[in-house]
Amino acid sequence: MTIIVQKVTQMMCGIIFLYGIYIIVHGHLTPGGGFAGGTIIAGSFILLVIAFGSEFLTLKKEETGSSLLESGAILVFLAIAAAGLLIGGVGIFFVNFLPKGTVGSLISAGIIPLFNIAIGIEVAAALLTIFLALLIYKEEST
Amino acid sequence: MTIYLLCIALFLVGLYGVVAKRNLIKMVIGIAIMEYSINLFLILIGYVKGGTAPILSADGAQRIFVDPLPQAMVLTAIVIGLATTALLLAIAIRLYKKYNTFDIREIKKLKG
Amino acid sequence: MGILLIVILVLMIGGALFSLEARDLLSAVIAYGIVGFGLVILFLLLQAPDLALVQIVVEAITLIIMIAVIMDSTREEVKTKSKRTAAYVIVSIVFAGLFLYFFNRVTGTLSAFGERAMRMSLAYINPGAEITGSANLVTGVIFDFRGYDTLGEATILFTAVIGVLTVLRLKGRK
Numbered sequence: 001m002t003i004i005v006q007k008v009t010q011m012m013c014g015i016i017f018l019y020g021i022y023i024i025v026h027g028h029l030t031p032g033g034g035f036a037g038g039t040i041i042a043g044s045f046i047l048l049v050i051a052f053g054s055e056f057l058t059l060k061k062e063e064t065g066s067s068l069l070e071s072g073a074i075l076v077f078l079a080i081a082a083a084g085l086l087i088g089g090v091g092i093f094f095v096n097f098l099p100k101g102t103v104g105s106l107i108s109a110g111i112i113p114l115f116n117i118a119i120g121i122e123v124a125a126a127l128l129t130i131f132l133a134l135l136i137y138k139e140e141s142t
Numbered sequence: 143m144t145i146y147l148l149c150i151a152l153f154l155v156g157l158y159g160v161v162a163k164r165n166l167i168k169m170v171i172g173i174a175i176m177e178y179s180i181n182l183f184l185i186l187i188g189y190v191k192g193g194t195a196p197i198l199s200a201d202g203a204q205r206i207f208v209d210p211l212p213q214a215m216v217l218t219a220i221v222i223g224l225a226t227t228a229l230l231l232a233i234a235i236r237l238y239k240k241y242n243t244f245d246i247r248e249i250k251k252l253k254g
Numbered sequence: 255m256g257i258l259l260i261v262i263l264v265l266m267i268g269g270a271l272f273s274l275e276a277r278d279l280l281s282a283v284i285a286y287g288i289v290g291f292g293l294v295i296l297f298l299l300l301q302a303p304d305l306a307l308v309q310i311v312v313e314a315i316t317l318i319i320m321i322a323v324i325m326d327s328t329r330e331e332v333k334t335k336s337k338r339t340a341a342y343v344i345v346s347i348v349f350a351g352l353f354l355y356f357f358n359r360v361t362g363t364l365s366a367f368g369e370r371a372m373r374m375s376l377a378y379i380n381p382g383a384e385i386t387g388s389a390n391l392v393t394g395v396i397f398d399f400r401g402y403d404t405l406g407e408a409t410i411l412f413t414a415v416i417g418v419l420t421v422l423r424l425k426g427r428k
Contacts, residue, residue: 027390028390030390033393035218035304036304036307039311039315040311042315043314070415094402096386096398103198104198108387111397112393112394116393122412126411131319133232134319135322136422138322143358145259146357149263151354152289158346159274163274167324168282170320171274171286178290178293182296187364187372188371189300190368190369191369196390197389207391208301209372211374213304213392214392214400215403217392218403220308221312222414225411228418229414232418232422233421
């Protein structure tokens with residue numbers, strides 16, 4: 001890619017990543033949540049790979065790292081959901097057991113912010129793994 | 143009622159793309175158009191005239207809210223649609239590498 | 255408001271028809287972007303901002319993957335004439351007419367466009383903020399009232415990634 005695209009990507013991809021984290025963390029106050037923030041984070045990484053070409057990253061190592069991160073995020077999601085069985089007092093699978101604060105503050109709504117973070121990491125890692133797998137296939141077969 | 147009919151007309155356009163076309167990429171585009179039209183239909187059912195987005199504001203004024211349940215269902219359906227489209231395109235790349243064409247009648251004739 | 259929705263839907267149908275009839279594959283993929291981005295405007299008009307955020311990024315990523323797939327192929331669709339096209343056209347028009355007629359009969363039993371169609375919605379909206387504790391009702395429905403569906407979605411995403419990794423392996427393990 002030309003030098004203009006590379007310079008603009010260098011400046012913008014950190015800001016896009018920060019915007020994705022903001023949408024994930026404020027998921028219970030403003031529109032957004034885990035899915036929207038996860039796709040935005042994946043979009044920032046895909047922009048980086050497109051602008052700098054495939055010699056920039058060591059693709060095999062990144063693909064292994066992102067698929068490990070995706071599996072880890074699903075296991076964290078299941079662990080939080082299963083913790084309701086042990087702690088909740090009633091013993092139901094998906095119960096909301098942390099205290100709910102006042103409606104509208106950042107730390108409120110029980111386990112919903114933790115769920116948002118786990119789902120956000122999982123969606124971002126899944127989309128990045130799909131894209132890197134396609135890119136590695138194209139590199140290896142030409 | 144005309145809005146519901148137009149939404150199903152978009153679904154029929156996608157169905158035409160899957161059934162009547164011979165190119166693999168046109169079939170994938172047809173399946174994706176069908177998914178988009180059904181997501182739109184679910185959101186159209188939950189719309190209320192004069193309603194706003196279902197988010198409580200800071201001052202707590204009571205307003206008429208649009209239905210939040212179809213929005214929750216469609217939110218996950220959009221990401222699932224992306225994953226299945228990516229899987230179909232991966233299969234299409236693999237077929238192109240092996241038979242060097244996107245046409246399904248040629249692929250049926252060559253047979254490895 | 256209704257007129258605006260109908261105009262954008264007609265544009266989307268036109269874009270979809272053009273995308274399926276184009277000879278050049280790159281034109282087909284770019285015309286497919288009309289359908290996706292028109293859907294973003296419709297989601298904003300129907301008061302669903304979460305969905306508009308997700309749909310913009312998903313559509314951009316889908317366009318990138320599609321262009322990467324068709325980039326090194328011949329990009330031309332070869333058309334050959336087949337016999338019996340008149341019979342196919344008549345059968346498909348009759349099928350489309352029957353489908354639309356029965357669909358019109360079915361949606362006549364729903365309430366009109368703009369009325370509240372589901373009875374469960376008030377049971378979720380009114381006590382929703384106190385039970386879940388979140389100001390965003392859609393997030394409260396996803397993670398608290400309907401948690402199992404979100405677990406199923408995470409499983410489907412994981413399975414799709416496993417499918418892509420299995421299909422695209424070039425060499426076996428030595």
